[in-house]
Amino acid sequence: MRLHDVGPYRAVRRDALLRLGMRDRTYGWPLEMVLRAGRAGLRVVEVPVAWVRAGTPR
Numbered sequence: 001m002r003l004h005d006v007g008p009y010r011a012v013r014r015d016a017l018l019r020l021g022m023r024d025r026t027y028g029w030p031l032e033m034v035l036r037a038g039r040a041g042l043r044v045v046e047v048p049v050a051w052v053r054a055g056t057p058r
Contacts, residue, residue: 001038003046006030016042 010033020036022029037044 001034001044003034003044005046006034010034012037012042016040 007030010030012033016037017033020033020040022032022036024032034044
């Protein structure tokens with residue numbers, strides 16, 4: 001799978017999340033979730049979002 005960024009937000013069905021057997025409860029969980037989801041054959045979709053750097057006038 002190809003990803004550009006492993007940002008802090010994910011959406012996953014509860015039953016799928018429980019099947020992943022997540023272990024990391026700290027900073028490594030975003031990467032662990034993506035890797036385990038890929039290995040489990042779950043669909044992983046990266047959705048581009050617009051963003052503005054904090055403090056930058058719009």
